[in-house]
Amino acid sequence: MTVKTFTLPDLGEGLTEAELVTWLVQVGDTVAVDQPIAEVETAKSAVEVPCPFAGTVRQLHGASGQTLDVGAPLISVDTGAGDGVPAPQGGGPKGGQTYREEERAGADPAAAAETAEDGSGNVLIGYGTPGGGSSGRRRRPKKAPSATPAQAAATGAAHDAMASAPRLAPTVISPIVRKLAKDRGVDISTVRGSGPGGLILRRDVVTAAASPEAAPVPAAAPVAAPVAAPAAEAVDARTGLEVAGRVPVSGVRKVIAEAMTRSRTEIPEATVWVDVDATELVELRAALKARDPENAPGLMALIARFVLAGLARYPDLAARIETREDGSQEIVRFDGVNLGFAAQTDRGLVVPNIRGAHRLSARGLDAELKRLAERARSGKASPAELSGSTFTLNNYGVFGTDGAAAIINHPEVAILGIGRIIDRPWVVDGQLAVRKLTQLSLAFDHRVCDGGVAGGFLRMVADAVENPVSVLADL
Template sequence: MARVLEFKLPDLGEGLTEAEIVRWLVEVGDVVTIDQPVVEVETAKAMVEVPCPYGGVVTARFGEEGSELPVGAPLLTVAVGSPSTAPDDADTDRPPEGQGRAARSDGGPAAERGATVRREETPESGETAGETAGETSGNVLVGYGTGAPAARRRRVRPSVYAATAQTSAPTPAPGRPGQVPARAGATDSAVAEEWEGPVAVISPLVRKLARRHGLDLRQITGSGREGLILRADVESAIKGLEEDAESVAASAPPLGGPAVGGRPGPVAQPVQAAPEGERIALRGVRGAVADKLSRSRREIPDATCWVDADATELMAARAAMNATADGGSAPKVSVLALLARICTAALSRFPELNSAVDTEAREVVRLPAVHLGFAAQTERGLMVPVVRDAHSRNTESIGAEIGRLTEAARTGKLTPAQLTGGTFTLNNYGVFGVDGSTPIINHPEAAMLGVGRIVAKPWVHEGELAVRQVVQLSLTFDHRVCDGATAGGFLRYVADCVEQPALLLRTL
């Protein structure tokens, strides 16, 4: 006999407590195999695909795309051992056979990891089992299914569905198709008792359409089987509301003041409400960045110093490296890789900037290893991948790791471990065509080096005016870990290495 097993959102590590559903990879009725990815979620750290730990037929999905789920919340249910027959795709509003009903357990242990056997509450035994799919997600009728006895349907208060049905929607006009008028003189408790139970709709598209137009699904009568609300019912209710609004507007008296002395009074001008702006939720990567930047501004007393440097020799050295690297077969050395190597050399001379502040203990913690973060702009927002143990790598190794992490960031495949644990950040905002910036320190680090664009400018070189490749460097630092002299010494050493790359030979 088939068992319905529940797969919950697993712990994704790094202290993450919730994730946003980006894209479902399976539909209800699909056959899944063990470890097959079923959903793509976005956390505060990265976007990952979540595999299902067992195989069978998907009977229910919990949560729509764009919604957030806490760790441990149900993701989907799978019928193990059931025939691999998918529901009829022609009728999208009809629930699959047995969906929303809990299967009886045979008492045996779950064969797959992370799965829980779902049982139903029967009036004969009165035992309490796990919640059914509909009670958890709000997208499936509780106890709903073809041939399900009415005595076994659970009754749930309407407040359970407050998240999916907007109770503040305007009351539909009585007599409209697909709508139920409120009873005259009915008390609040009587209305609550009348609508006690789940909303008879299982389609996420129908719910989304109702929310978009401010409709209360509990006031719509479904024309489907056993009162199931179909898309046509919601569209009919929307049409009715639009017709009511047009009739009210047509019957409204014309604007104008009363006649004074035989002359018409001043005409009142209609008041136009200000358009409501677009609201964008701060969650996922964008929310994590916002929290970190806000915390940095609150806790870190930062200061910034900057200097212009002649990068002509650095660009010439890079061109020579790329021209002689294995006849051109080796990867090109980037400017960012050279600057990263300069940073690790500077941090070995000024270790105060490779540290963090323990506010509770009131101590500055100097860190032994340099885990160098670099800012990468992606379609999902700003990310800071981390090159581990950058102090022990040469320029070529740092460049290869930067290239690998950048590609992973652009494709959304960075892991949480690759985005955490940095001790110093390099921000190359020159790629955006700007000369300078005062960036916000990546909390809980102590400093960030900013690099502007390298552009040809007039420059005094060896006592004569010449056109040179000039770059502006800026250092934003936590004033608690060092004074301006240390920060200035660090920035001056970086500028000297940019102007004379041979200085790096001391640390090779």
């Protein structure tokens, strides 16, 4: 018996810890190479961690809700080496699908690349199991001879025996397959896989979901559920009120708290704002949607395009301040903009960013806004997608608010807030009229620029919102 311990891998982007959300296997389960064994939540996203070993689970190091440091033991697996019992590999026989191949939506198992015996080389945020070739080449699988009826019957019997083995962890490698099962209310442990070695594929989940006997997936407990207060602390000494529960400040909430505290501590910020008549912008958006309902950019994308034009003229607002070893500071300017935008998720407020946003049209920005927002809300955004922005847009109007003094997303030096667009009285050509009004507010680092730069940028964006057709002609 050889027991190997797998430690929590380096999750990249400077992340040094992760919260263990839930185990996907139990002690005694049989696991395959690259099979997801646990779901962890970092300050950036929630990810499934695959196991680099195949064998039987001997020990789970940690409980749900516990925070583990990178490099700490995560799981111990009896690989079966030395006792004459071969360990399962890669979710089935060679030629089986890896989870990346399954993500490509049901590739033919017979056409899949051969899986290395000690790992597939699949990567998860800076972590890869052994066996990934450095050349990136895939070996063409050898053509297997046609099976005789007897061999086919033996293979089917082996498949049935494997599928019905007691305490066998579900043979599913793809996170997409797991998510599909969860979304359709299918208990993955009850699904019979049609892939090699009983590997569960998309079509198996779809078939199980269509069956009336499909078992529902038990509801997962909330990650940050309030913890009941001990009896000794049933009453708070300061307020005299009963303590209803305690919620640890961890994960995204911990990072938000640290970033906001650092921003307020280090950045001498100032805020300027302006009321803007967005009537023509709303009408332009309606006309574009009437002409092309599927591809018309949204208001956020159009405003983002105006913001990028403003940053091209006032690049200091998309810069960064760095402190050198001798204590002196310098302003670092960039050739381009990574545009961040605040996205509210179940895990808290995160800031996905569109890399190289200055190169995109309004339609391109709209597509990226939708894609990144969906990834952020599903917890699947990568650390690279949630860091590296140089300027942030915050559309707090979606919450029904008119204005806010936003906190700068450190280490950036400015953030632009957009309030809700509502009907208000407004003077047009000396006459009172009902117009679509919004408020733009800019918080900026006073170390980088003064009010003239901030006001010039804000006025340029406001003018673009009020006269979008003339501005878009120059973009």
